[in-house]
Amino acid sequence: MRSYMRAAQAGEELQDANSEARTNQEGLNPDGEEAPVAAEPEAAAEQSQLEARLKAEVEELRLRSAAEMDNFKKRLNREHQEQMRYAAxxxxxxxxxxxxxxxxxxxxxxxxxxxxxxxxxxxxxxxxxxxxxxxxxxxxxxxxxxxxxxxxxxxxxxxxxxxxxxxxxxxxxxxxxxxxxxxxxxxxxxxxx
CATH class of the missing domain: 2.30.22.10 (Head domain of nucleotide exchange factor GrpE)
Structure with missing residues (x-):
């Protein structure tokens, strides 16, 4: 559950960074006023860091989900074998x-x-x-x-x-x-x- 929340939070941060980068490219701040032009390399570096973090969290979530599914299958198989052994x-x-x-x-x-x-x-x-x-x-x-x-x-x-x-x-x-x-x-x- 925490992984889902972190992934969602990272996605929101990425959208905020993309929005900020667009407004900086247009020369406006989030209030619609002219903003001083930010250095593009900084925004691009921040955006790539956010993307990397988001990819890492998504990969961690995928691995955890796969492990949980594998454990569930093993437990189900064990219970089935036990039930079959003592069914009679x-x-x-x-x-x-x-x-x-x-x-x-x-x-x-x-x-x-x-x-x-x-x-x-x-x-x-x-x-x-x-x-x-x-x-x-x-x-x-x-x-x-x-x-x-x-x-x-x-x-x-x-x-x-x-x-x-x-x-x-x-x-x-x-x-x-x-x-x-x-x-x-x-x-x-x-x-x-």
Whole structure:
């Protein structure tokens, strides 16, 4: 804004100088009376200085405007990329209970031999659904034996398993999921003592 004002002020000064130069050339002062003749080289030098200053200010204004436009384009592009990356977040979050239910069906159905054939279909359905959501950036979290991390795990309690070291995940109660770098849901786990 200041650059616009300076450029406008410089333009007015240039017009004043041009007007003064004309009246000096005609032998009149701004009041219309005869004025002593000014030295033309002085007026020409002053006018060229004003023109140079005006050109410099216009160039500075042009460069600033170009930089502002470039920054605006970059910010818009960054926001668009961020929005595209996490556009599927709501849909994927809504699919998490479905994955949980398929996991539970596999977990509890494996105890009965009569459910063996049906469990194959459930396992295949879970696999296809998991592959589809992984293509969209969803990453499952929570495996037995991995180091407990409060950034991605929610400890629901402690459990003693001699086959695991202390402070690792002893049992996964509910898987967690990440979308890109964003945690959608922490894994609910039991921590080994």
């Amino acid at each position: 977040e709501k849909v994927l979050s809504d699919l998490l209970p479905t994955l949980d239910n398929l996991d539970l069906a596999l977990q509890y159905g494996s105890r009965h031999d009569a459910c063996k054939d049906m469990l194959q279909g459930v396992a295949m359905t879970r696999k296809l659904l998991l592959e589809a959501v992984i293509k969209h950036g969803l990453t499952p979290l929570g495996e037995e034996g991995e180091e407990f991390s409060p950034e991605v795990h929610e400890a629901m309690g402690f459990e003693a398993r001699p086959d695991f070291a202390s402070g690792v995940v002893a049992r996964v109660l509910q898987r967690g999921y990440k979308l890109g770098d964003r945690l959608l849901r922490p894994a609910k786990v039991m921590v080994n003592q």
